[in-house]
Amino acid sequence: MLxxxxxxxxxxxxxxxxxxxxxxxxxxxxxVFAYVIAPDNSKNANQMNLSIHSKKPGxxxxxxxxxxxxxxxxxxxxxxxxxxxxxxxxxxSDYKIDGNYLYYKxxxxxxxxxxxxxxxxFKIIDKKFYFGTDKFGRDVLSRIIIGSRISFSIGFVSVFxxxxxxxxxxxxxxxxxxxxxxxxxxxxxxxxxIPTLLLVIAITLALGKGFxxxxxxxxxxxxxxxxxxxxxxIKQFKERQFVxxxxxxxxxxxRIITKHILPNIYSPLIVISAANFAASILIESGLSFxxxxxxxxxxxxxxxxxDHYNYIILGEPFLAIIPGVCIMLLxxxxxxxxxxLRDLLDVRI
Numbered sequence: 193m194l195x196x197x198x199x200x201x202x203x204x205x206x207x208x209x210x211x212x213x214x215x216x217x218x219x220x221x222x223x224v225f226a227y228v229i230a231p232d233n234s235k236n237a238n239q240m241n242l243s244i245h246s247k248k249p250g251x252x253x254x255x256x257x258x259x260x261x262x263x264x265x266x267x268x269x270x271x272x273x274x275x276x277x278x279x280x281x282x283x284x285s286d287y288k289i290d291g292n293y294l295y296y297k298x299x300x301x302x303x304x305x306x307x308x309x310x311x312x313x314f315k316i317i318d319k320k321f322y323f324g325t326d327k328f329g330r331d332v333l334s335r336i337i338i339g340s341r342i343s344f345s346i347g348f349v350s351v352f353x354x355x356x357x358x359x360x361x362x363x364x365x366x367x368x369x370x371x372x373x374x375x376x377x378x379x380x381x382x383x384x385x386i387p388t389l390l391l392v393i394a395i396t397l398a399l400g401k402g403f404x405x406x407x408x409x410x411x412x413x414x415x416x417x418x419x420x421x422x423x424x425x426i427k428q429f430k431e432r433q434f435v436x437x438x439x440x441x442x443x444x445x446x447r448i449i450t451k452h453i454l455p456n457i458y459s460p461l462i463v464i465s466a467a468n469f470a471a472s473i474l475i476e477s478g479l480s481f482x483x484x485x486x487x488x489x490x491x492x493x494x495x496x497x498x499d500h501y502n503y504i505i506l507g508e509p510f511l512a513i514i515p516g517v518c519i520m521l522l523x524x525x526x527x528x529x530x531x532x533l534r535d536l537l538d539v540r541i
Contacts, residue, residue: 209532212525219522223340227274230334231319235274236489237334243300244283244321245329246508251321256282256296256314274338287316323514326500332511335491336518342485342492343473343522346407350472351465353411358418363449365419366426376419383416392475396484406485410475414468421464425457466530470523477519493519 227233244253258280283299288306294314295306323332365376383391395409429435430453438448479485480494481501488495493515500511 206532206535208528209535212528212532215521215525216529219340219525220344222337223344226338226341230331230337232331232334233275236491237274237331237338238489238491239281239330241281241283241325241329243298243329244325245327246503246511247321247325248508249322249324249332249510251324253283253299253319253321254285254287255317255319256284256287256294256309257317258314281319284316324508324510326496326511327503332496332514335496336493336515339491339493339496339515340518340522342403342476342480342490343519346410346476347469347472347526349407350411350414351468353408354414354418354468355461355465357412357415359422359454361415362419362422363426363454366423367430367445367449367453369427373423376423380416380419383413388413389475389478392479393482393484396479401484401487403486403490406476406479409479410472413475414472417464417468418461421460422457425460426453429453429456463530463534466526466533470526470530473519473523473526 222229230237232239244251247253282296284296285299285301286306287294287296289295289311292311293308294311294316295308297304297306321331321333323336326332326335361376361379365373391413392409395412396405399405399408426449435448435452438452443451476485476492477494477497480492481498483498486492486495496515497512500508503509503511504513
């Protein structure tokens with residue numbers, strides 16, 4: 193107990209580990225409550241205004257909004273999945289009120305004439321786009337917030353699939369040896385010889401483009417390292433005296449593996465899971481950039497880069513740089529956190 197307490201104290205002293213964990217928790221919180229936090233809470237943050245496309249971060253504009261949009265009642269599902277009813281917002285450049293009527297000019301309109309509406313049915317609001325707008329006039333901040341869900345979701349699902357497959361095959365290969373070990377190692381070597389991205393693309397094309405297909409494809413390519421680590425650890429522990437004693441007492445193989453061996457190898461599994469989490473985020477971003485990941489109107493950070501990478505040379509580089517920085521920060525956070533866990537769980541330290 194004292195040894196673990198001292199290691200935990202050392203982990204607290206690891207400034208980068210604490211910062212990384214705090215950032216991961218922060219992004220996780222944002223991804224869960226994305227539609228509560230995002231300024232645009234329409235489904236997939238897909239509210240478009242072409243008249244204000246490609247505006248720089250900090251852009252302000254006045255919006256003409258029908259009063260019915262203020263009276264909408266949000267359902268419980270809308271807090272987690274967004275509103276299907278889009279709020280009709282019209283950007284305006286100028287307006288004036290005369291009695292019961294409101295006169296306004298549309299933003300960037302070639303028509304300089306004022307249009308008239310009933311003032312009692314419309315409201316004027318000031319809207320600020322902190323991260324600017326994309327090529328369709330959508331709020332980049334809202335798309336970033338909701339896109340964080342894809343990164344976290346694919347991390348959890350792919351790590352779960354890789355752990356499930358890797359644990360099963362690694363336990364069989366390490367505990368039984370012989371022909372099961374040879375067959376499984378042959379599968380591992382063949383899988384490892386294929387470049388990860390090419391294998392993911394092949395599985396994605398076989399399963400089809402889509403949200404869940406990418407999750408499965410990434411998970412099916414990340415089990416190899418888990419299986420090798422589990423196999424090596426079980427080969428090491430199955431010759432220990434406590435395992436031999438369990439066999440003498442008549443315990444079956446399943447109980448020996450799950451109750452006596454696996455609890456002793458959780459440390460390297462936690463570290464490799466953190467690394468796989470970061471790798472899965474990068475793979476998903478690459479697939480989305482190639483058009484094989486999340487499909488429109490869904491949003492992901494990789495898809496945002498794909499849609500706007502050519503804007504880097506067209507004067508609006510922030511449209512591709514912002515999601516790129518988000519990917520970089522989250523991947524770095526998981527890698528640094530994994531390194532901190534390695535130091536914390538290493539029995540030699």
